[in-house]
Amino acid sequence: MKVTVFGIGYVGLVQATIFAELGHEVVCVDVDEAKISNLKQGIIPIYEPGLTPLVEKNYAAGRLLFTTDAQEGVEHGKVQFIAVGTPPDEDGSADLKYVLAVAKTIATYMKEPRIVVDKSTVPVGTADRVSHQLQTTLDERGSDLTFDVVSNPEFLKEGSAIEDCMKPDRIVIGTDNPDVEEVMHELYDPFSRSRNRMIVMDVRSAELTKYAANCMLATKISFMNELANLSEKLGADIEKVRVGIGSDSRIGYSFIYPGAGYGGSCFPKDVQALVRTAHGVDYQPRLLEAVEAINYSQKTKIFSNLQKHFGADLTGKTIAVWGLSFKPNTDDMREATSRVLMEALWEAGAKVQAFDPEAMNEAQRLYGNRNDLLLAGTKEAALQGADALAICTEWKEFYAPDFEVIKESLTSAAIFDGRNLYDPIRMKEQGIAYYGIGRGESV
Numbered sequence: 024m025k026v027t028v029f030g031i032g033y034v035g036l037v038q039a040t041i042f043a044e045l046g047h048e049v050v051c052v053d054v055d056e057a058k059i060s061n062l063k064q065g066i067i068p069i070y071e072p073g074l075t076p077l078v079e080k081n082y083a084a085g086r087l088l089f090t091t092d093a094q095e096g097v098e099h100g101k102v103q104f105i106a107v108g109t110p111p112d113e114d115g116s117a118d119l120k121y122v123l124a125v126a127k128t129i130a131t132y133m134k135e136p137r138i139v140v141d142k143s144t145v146p147v148g149t150a151d152r153v154s155h156q157l158q159t160t161l162d163e164r165g166s167d168l169t170f171d172v173v174s175n176p177e178f179l180k181e182g183s184a185i186e187d188c189m190k191p192d193r194i195v196i197g198t199d200n201p202d203v204e205e206v207m208h209e210l211y212d213p214f215s216r217s218r219n220r221m222i223v224m225d226v227r228s229a230e231l232t233k234y235a236a237n238c239m240l241a242t243k244i245s246f247m248n249e250l251a252n253l254s255e256k257l258g259a260d261i262e263k264v265r266v267g268i269g270s271d272s273r274i275g276y277s278f279i280y281p282g283a284g285y286g287g288s289c290f291p292k293d294v295q296a297l298v299r300t301a302h303g304v305d306y307q308p309r310l311l312e313a314v315e316a317i318n319y320s321q322k323t324k325i326f327s328n329l330q331k332h333f334g335a336d337l338t339g340k341t342i343a344v345w346g347l348s349f350k351p352n353t354d355d356m357r358e359a360t361s362r363v364l365m366e367a368l369w370e371a372g373a374k375v376q377a378f379d380p381e382a383m384n385e386a387q388r389l390y391g392n393r394n395d396l397l398l399a400g401t402k403e404a405a406l407q408g409a410d411a412l413a414i415c416t417e418w419k420e421f422y423a424p425d426f427e428v429i430k431e432s433l434t435s436a437a438i439f440d441g442r443n444l445y446d447p448i449r450m451k452e453q454g455i456a457y458y459g460i461g462r463g464e465s466v
């Protein structure tokens with residue numbers, strides 16, 4: 024099938040590549056000229072495990088094309104995916120300007136009927152707005168061409184996006200047109216050959232399903248963080264509580280890890296957006312508001328533990344920070360806990376020596392001009408001469424460090440672990456002051 028994808032970011036590039044891998048002919052359109060020119064030269068703009076060889080292979084096979092020419096994209100695909108960003112507006116609601124701009128572009132250039140598929144995460148009612156934009160632009164052209172708008176939210180996780188797209192848990196399709204449903208089957212059936220992975224529903228339910236999924240996951244995290252904070256006050260260890268509750272099959276072990284808050288391009292903005300959507304229909308989403316508030320304060324937890332240890336004044340301190348991406352296996356630093364920590368440290372007059380296995384270029388792009396940030400080449404180099412170590416991301420290579428090297432390198436043997444990677448008892452035996460999340464005061 025001929026497919027066009029608008030917006031070649033984390034979602035668009037992965038999904039386009041996977042479609043091409045299964046034999047579809049895919050044209051990728053982005054407004055970012057540098058990104059498109061790099062992709063044509065085999066330079067992949069993001070770190071995502073397994074992505075580079077798949078892009079190279081499908082580009083070489085001619086099934087994956089990159090362009091900034093929107094007209095070429097609109098003329099190519101019977102199915103037109105919108106996978107552009109939907110960042111938070113000033114009030115936290117999803118900003119739809121990029122989505123509506125693509126809708127306008129499609130209606131401007133289409134010469135045959137098109138199926139417009141919304142893959143970006145968008146509030147309930149957006150398909151109606153996209154339809155309105157398409158119709159208005161077609162009317163302005165005096166065209167009587169027809170179109171369908173489908174909701175097809177994306178559930179991939181950065182860090183395992185290829186696997187998630189190749190073997191999806193579910194493919195949610197929002198449409199009330201059986202013909203469009205058939206086309207979606209043709210497109211997606213190679214991913215779920217028994218057909219039972221596709222869940223078809225009305226458009227509004229599909230739009231809400233995406234927010235419901237992300238808000239449920241964010242709720243699990245904030246719930247565990249609330250319990251972690253309580254554990255500290257009560258002298259309990261949240262890691263033991265986690266194992267204790269996860270063993271109940273109704274609860275399960277997944278996504279109940281306490282930590283220094285969730286970040287990324289999705290959970291924070293999607294919780295906020297659903298809160299704003301609820302306010303818009305005169306409903307107060309008390310649980311979601313609490314999820315957001317807990318996460319906001321949880322992201323300051325490492326900083327307040329540093330103040331607990333060193334005193335309120337951190338002027339002149341140097342803190343080694345391990346892990347800058349919002350989670351492992353990605354270079355994405357959007358809304359990352361590391362950013363909240365580093366910005367608070369700079370504000371307090373402290374310096375940062377940071378290391379991340381994949382996000383150093385992104386850190387350079389974001390903060391490269393600061394003289395109170397040293398971007399270190401290795402995790403050991405980040406420690407040299409620092410006063411303490413703070414861990415923001417649970418990269419595998421941080422799980423079993425040489426604690427002797429840590430002690431020798433730091434002026435004060437103290438670890439502020441935002442991801443509970445180490446055993447507090449072992450830390451005590453090592454003579455290291457250890458501040459985890461929900462594991463009591465420093466031991």
Ligand code: NAD
Nearest residue numbers: 030031032033034053054055106107108109121143144177
């Ligand atoms: P991104 O910021 O990585 O990429 C968006 C791309 O769209 C950019 O390359 C930008 O240049 C391009 N763009 C903007 N306007 C355009 C236009 N008019 N025409 C063509 N391209 C245009 O975003 P992302 O992380 O891939 O997210 C995209 C959407 O998918 C968002 O709604 C997001 O919430 C949702 N989503 C993201 C993830 C994730 O893990 N990143 C997972 C599921 C859903």
